[in-house]
Structures are given as structure tokens and as C-alpha cells.
Amino acid sequence: MSARNPSDNDPRIEQPGASDREIQSVHAILLREKNEPAEGYSPMPLLLTFFVCAMFIGVAIYFVNNLGGFSPLAYDERYTLEMGEAAARGGGAKAAVDPIAQGKKLFAICATCHQAAGTGVPGAYPPLAGSEWANGSEERVIRILLHGLTGELKVHGQTYNGNMPAFGPGGGYNWSDDKIAAVLTYVRQEWGNTGGPISAEQVTAIRTKGAAGRTKPWTQPELEAIP
Numbered sequence: 227m228s229a230r231n232p233s234d235n236d237p238r239i240e241q242p243g244a245s246d247r248e249i250q251s252v253h254a255i256l257l258r259e260k261n262e263p264a265e266g267y268s269p270m271p272l273l274l275t276f277f278v279c280a281m282f283i284g285v286a287i288y289f290v291n292n293l294g295g296f297s298p299l300a301y302d303e304r305y306t307l308e309m310g311e312a313a314a315r316g317g318g319a320k321a322a323v324d325p326i327a328q329g330k331k332l333f334a335i336c337a338t339c340h341q342a343a344g345t346g347v348p349g350a351y352p353p354l355a356g357s358e359w360a361n362g363s364e365e366r367v368i369r370i371l372l373h374g375l376t377g378e379l380k381v382h383g384q385t386y387n388g389n390m391p392a393f394g395p396g397g398g399y400n401w402s403d404d405k406i407a408a409v410l411t412y413v414r415q416e417w418g419n420t421g422g423p424i425s426a427e428q429v430t431a432i433r434t435k436g437a438a439g440r441t442k443p444w445t446q447p448e449l450e451a452i453p
């Protein structure tokens with residue numbers, strides 16, 4: 227490093243760590259030591275190959291265990307493997323559905339208002355346990371579920387005035403007749419209730435004949451006019 231400028235030795239100026247020539251010679255070495263570009267493919271690293279294979283195997287195992295035996299019925303939310311096996315043996319898959327077990331699952335939505343023990347919330351949501359409506363006329367309770375209920379309603383001598391949502395087609399929940407029948411069957415035998423089961427056929431009949439064309443929620447006087 228020979229000083230060519232007076233400033234090269236000026237202690238007030240920060241001096242560079244290397245001269246241009248030194249930098250160039252280091253770069254030349256680096257360039258020389260780089261790999262020559264070669265033609266063809268470089269194989270996938272072995273470890274990555276194993277990893278990808280392991281992923282495929284993992285997914286395959288998951289599918290076999292969780293895809294309900296690849297049965298088209300597996301997309302039915304009530305489907306169980308046992309039902310698939312029963313169907314494969316020739317038994318009807320439907321026969322294996324327990325409406326009370328299904329209704330209990332569906333009731334989780336009702337429980338947000340009516341509470342898990344069917345007690346309701348005083349002043350807001352009427353009880354289903356021991357309720358004359360829940361246990362009473364099938365014609366009325368099916369209508370309540372299909373289209374909802376609004377306005378003043380007396381349950382156990384207490385007056386409520388809320389909105390029970392519609393669960394039938396066209397309502398926010400859009401439940402099938404099967405589901406409505408199952409949840410009512412569950413409600414009508416739980417917590418000491420004695421209402422007796424309700425079939426999907428009864429729900430279908432009221433939806434398509436008894437109350438065909440109905441879209442708005444029922445009121446107590448309207449329901450009382452129905453036997």
C-alpha cells in the first residue's frame with residue numbers, strides 16, 4: 227500500500243482496510259473457486275425424498291382411518307363405521323340411527339337458549355323440561371320447530387315474549403324433517419318429559435300439508451286454534 231495521495235496518510239481521514247488491488251485479487255480467487263455450471267439434473271436430496279414419502283404414507287393412513295371406509299354415506303353427519311359395515315352386510319344404514327342420540331347432539335343448538343338441562347332462562351327462554359308445549363300436541367310442537375314462535379307465550383303460568391327461530395326449510399337452520407323429528411323425540415323423553423317420539427313422516431306431513439306455504443313464525447293464539 228503505497229501512499230499516492232497526501233490524504234492517504236491523513237490521520238483525520240478514516241483509511242480503507244484494503245486497497246482496490248487487494249479487493250480485486252480476493253474476488254478473483256472467489257470467482258475461480260466457484261463450481262463450474264454443469265448440465266443435467268441434480269438429484270433430490272435423499273432426506274427430502276424420504277420426507278415426502280413419509281408424508282404420502284401419513285396421508286394415506288389418515289384417509290383409511292377417517293374416510294368412513296370410502297363410503298358415500300360417510301358424508302352423512304349421522305354416519306358411523308358400524309353403519310357402513312351394517313350396510314355392507316345388507317342391513318339398512320338408516321335402521322342403525324338412534325334418534326335420541328342424534329337428537330341429543332342436535333340439542334346443543336337449542337341449549338344455547340333453553341339450557342342443557344332444558345330449564346330455560348327465567349324471563350327470557352321458556353323451559354322445555356315439563357313444558358306443556360314441548361310435551362303436548364305434536365301438531366303444535368312440530369309447527370313451532372318448523373317455523374318458529376313469536377309474541378307472548380305462556381309456559382308453566384309464566385309469560386315469555388321472545389323469538390324462537392325457525393328450524394325448518396327457509397329458516398336460518400334449514401334442518402331436514404329427520405333432524406327436527408330427532409331433536410323433538412329427544413326433548414320429549416329427556417328430563418322426565420313424557421311427550422313420546424315424533425317421526426320424520428309426521429314432520430313431513432305438517433310441512434307439506436298441514437302448514438304448507440307457512441313462512442312466518444307462529445303465535446300462541448294461532449297454535450291454540452290447532453288441535
Ligand code: HEC
Binds near residue numbers: 350
Ligand atoms: C335463539 C334462542 C332459541 C333457540 C336456539 C331455540 N329456542 Fe326454542 N324458544 C325460544 C324462545 C324465546 C321461545 C319462546 C317464544 C315466545 O316467547 O313466543 C321458545 C319456545 C320454544 C318452545 C315452546 C315453549 C316451551 O318452552 O316449550 C319449544 C318447544 C322450543 N322452543 C323448542 C326448541 C328446540 C327443540 C330448539 C332446538 C332445535 C329450540 N327451541 C331452539 C328461543 C330459542
